[in-house]
Amino acid sequence: MRRILIHTLILLLAAGFGQAAEKDAEGVRLAGQVREIFVAKCVDCHGPNLPRPKGKFGYVLDLKRVAANPDYVVHRQPALSELYKMIRDDDMPGEDAKVPALTPAEKETVRRWIELGAPEPAATTQPTKLVASPVAPMDPKTAPPTSKKLLRWIGRFHPVSTHFPVALMLVAVLAEGLAWWTRRESWQQTVRFLVIVAALGAVATGVLGWINASFTSYVGQNATILTWHRWLGTATAVWALVCAALAVMDECREGTPARQRFRGALLAGAALVSITGFLGSALIYGLDHYALW
Ligand code: HEC
Known part of the structure; x- marks a missing residue:
């Protein structure tokens, strides 16, 4: 009786190990596929050879580093992983990318890869090319509607428009200094004209x-910077209106x-607009973009 029990235990353990090994192999195989998907669909903006990757995320092909960043991948929890x-x-x-969205099968590959613990690909599966392969243009059915495209285009004028309040508020401070002097x-x-x-x-x-x-x-630190930038920017706009009202009323x-x-x-107001501007540029160039060395 005892012997049977021990045998069953050994068999169960072996089956367990076998299953685990199978899953490991599946994970490594999927990792190779995930890397290929990322080569096809992400390197244009997050590739390692870009001087200024989008979102300051330039290591999409370094799966080990991607998997280790909890802002992107939550261990074995695809549904909680921002990247997924x-x-x-x-x-x-x-x-606005030149490549289409991931196919359902590709999405499933990434999901399962994270579920299996987001392992690294085998060394042999590393592709050598780092350029996204040319793909068919986007299907007009899945392309965004014109109104959305127009809104996105309008939003693109945000960075250039910021120069107006920044420069005008700072020049208003200069003019106010001269008024006092x-x-x-x-x-x-x-001053009144500039502030309005x-x-x-x-x-x-x-x-x-x-x-x-x-x-x-x-996501992560960038999302925090965006929140601060957004609300300080909103506060700046309100505050600039207050300044204009004060300049006119009194x-x-x-x-x-x-x-x-x-x-x-x-x-x-000048301090607010400066801090907001700094945080806005930090979203593109990083928080340390004024560091001397
Ligand atoms: C056309 C350019 C483009 C492509 C292609 C692209 N991204 Fe992005 N990605 C961006 C931009 C721009 C941002 C910065 C946030 C924003 O503007 O949405 C970003 C941000 C991110 C972030 C968040 C970075 C952070 O730390 O805030 C992740 C993660 C990300 N992308 C993953 C991917 C993955 C995975 C792919 C491929 C499936 C991909 N991206 C393809 C442009 C792109």
Whole structure:
């Protein structure tokens, strides 16, 4: 009796190990396929040979590093893994990519690969080419509707529009300094003009920013930067309107408390717009893009 039990146990264990080995082999095989899918559909924007990869994510082919980043892959949990969710929902490669979305079979390959613990591919399966192979143009049925394309295009003007509120608020501070220094009414008029245009620019930029952000899919640290950028930017637009209102409402003469109040508001606005601008560029170039070395 005892012997039978021991034998059964050994058999069960062996079956268990056998199954595990099979799964390992499946994982490694899928990893090779995942890498090929990424070569075909992601390297244009996240390849290792790009000087400035999109979303600051330039190692899509380094599956070990991808799997080790919990912002992208949650161990054995495809449904919680941002990387899988992005390709499942066709957020990546994205509607503006030259390559079509992943096919259902490709999505399933990536899903299963993550489910099996996102192992590395075998060394022999590493493809040598790093250029996405030419693919058929997108099926017009799956292409996004024109209104969506138009909205996406409008959102693209966000980065360029930001220069208006940034420069105008900072120049307004300069003009306000000159107004204080020279005590000339003409400088005060200049300040008023600059602040009003800055406020209009800030509102337009904010609206474009919300549109632009609706087409992005950042995760992890980038997502945190985007949240701060978004809300500080919104606060900047509101604050710029407050500054404009103060500049118009109070017939502020130099030395009056109203002028000082306006000056404080303007300085706060200039600080807000600068921080927001920095965070916006950090989304593209990284938080350390002003580092000297
Ligand atoms: C046409 C260019 C393009 C292609 C192709 C593309 N992406 Fe992206 N990807 C982007 C951009 C741009 C971002 C930055 C966020 C945004 O704008 O949505 C991004 C962001 C990401 C991020 C988040 C990076 C971060 O840390 O915030 C992941 C993950 C990602 N892409 C995965 C993929 C995968 C996987 C593929 C291939 C299936 C792919 N992408 C194909 C343009 C692309």
